[in-house]
Amino acid sequence: MARTAERPAKAGTSLVPLAYRVAWRRRETADVVTIALEAVGESLAPFRAGQFHMLTAFGVGEVAISVSGTPGAPGPVEHTIRDVGAVSHALSRLPVGGVVGARGPFGTSWDVTGLADEDVVVIAGGIGLAPLRGAVHQLSGRRGPGRLTVLVGARTPDQLVFADDVRRWRELGADVRLTVDAATPDWGGEVGLVTSLLASASFDPARTVGLLCGPEVMMRFAAADLADLGVDPSRIRISLERNMQCGAGICGHCQLGPLLLCRDGPVVTYGGAVAALMGQVER
């Protein structure tokens, strides 16, 4: 490390959040809320689909939250949060005008900008659709021969998120299929695991890219099924979650074997190290 005689006047700010205000909020399900954030003063750098921000609920704590909005879209930046614990609860309850801290963006992206000719199969479980939403927006607007299939699973119909988006993606030509683990009387759609939707989806495995986000076991089965159908494991991308204290590659918490998931992930290529390490090894 090169040494200078004097200390840098201003320490790096990647560990210090900027103030963001809730511009609007939308309830998605009983325990999921989307909050759209706009900078109070200085703004963070632009994000890419799949990246995350570290959001602070002041006085409560900080968690990693993926951006659920579309890169480059004007206006506030959307984050979709499931209320499961102290910090997510505080973030979910913020009223319009409430202020949070935001750092980032951190991590890798779905990297969909280069995909014109490929068939893309998106598989999401529950709130796993949130980190994929921006990528699906980008993909549904692309011109080219590649087909877009979006398979979404939820535990129950009332836990399906982004109904308006699903309508729009269908209008734009995407094949969007929904399934639930347990139907309610008003549910007329599919019942079963999200992977069961793969059988009837039409895509050419040889030129398919898979984008997966959801519970780790779901991704493991979905990735294995895609690979069995002939999709190259190196063309299957998954988004992984671990404890994250810094997002900046310096706290150690997000390790998965050789990977620091805040730096080398959250979006990683399935196959190689990841296929062997996911879920199973670390008991």
Next chain:
Amino acid sequence: MNETSAMLLDSGGLDRLIGVLGARGFRTIGPVVADGAIGPGPIRHVVDLPQGWHDEQAPGSYRLHRDDDPRLFAWAVGPRSWKGELFPPRSVVWRSSGEGDSLEIVPVVDEAPPVAVIGARPCELAALSILDRVLGTSTHPDPVYRARREAAFVAVVECSTPASTCFCTSMGTGPAVGDDRAGDEGVDLVLTELAGDERHHFLVRAASPLGGEVLAELGGEPAPGWAWSARDRLLAAAEGAIGRALDTDGLAPLLARNLDHPRWDEVAERCLSCGNCTLACPTCFCSSVEDVSDLTGTVERHRRWDSCFDLGYSYVHGGPVRTSVSSRYRQWATHKLSTWFDQFSTAGCVGCGRCITWCPVGIDLTEEAAAIRASDGAGARAYARAGAAGGDQP
């Protein structure tokens, strides 16, 4: 090492070194005896250094004794490394006050005066180089570490008296400061303590421009030929005295393909998951944050060292990822010797032996690695090391 910028000092010269660094505004820190161990503490004069003290180390045991040995550095390493001077165990990252649009978030800038480390070991210098990569020059460097490290003055004392737990020769980090470090700005002065025949001297070489400047202020005589040959003899003897070894040949892939080796469960039966090893290790860098608020609405983000042996370390919503002691020991050992290469293109271990000495049950990293090598393949699950971050992996 450039021989023309080397001097021979006596212990009066070393005293002047401490004084000159203090006068230049450095907080002078050196090894001192406290609480039954040698570790970093404030020093003002040579008399503060541990003259005549020796450490006796073995797996799970550390003892100090003193005799009339004139030497100040005739011991190996203590439980507290220099890491704590540059990467404090606790710090405050930022502070916020106010509410709504008038909320203000202010970074807490480290105000500690620059530190002069006098008496770090060659392995500890190597540990600082590792931390430089992890915390100092990453995409988002740690501001506290970086500022303290950039401002620090580092004087290393080569090793004459390795402990039974040391294996620096296996890791290529000691007992000498390698010649390839000349011009490395991570170190300013390299000292070798020479004692015998009523003489007690320090061969001091400048390793940075600032080191040269400071050395020139100390007086003393240019290092004579006998001092260089005395140093050679001393370091050869020290090297010969190192009894512990870690076979690093192909070690990173070896561990990566033995994640289900039964040895992990065996060691877990002894491991208390106390985290002493991570606390003592000079390269362990993990930290956690915690937000603290008071009644006035001020919030502070506190950061503290953390350990991968702590159950909460891997907590995600729903529970910890690594619930068994076996998975946590494996995480630690494979990180040190295997995945650190993937992540940072260097080993995470410098062979200082602290984790062996300070483990209450005497678990020995070198022995664990050797056991896995002895029955390579006993662990069914393997993964191909894709080389996430690339680098020169063994």
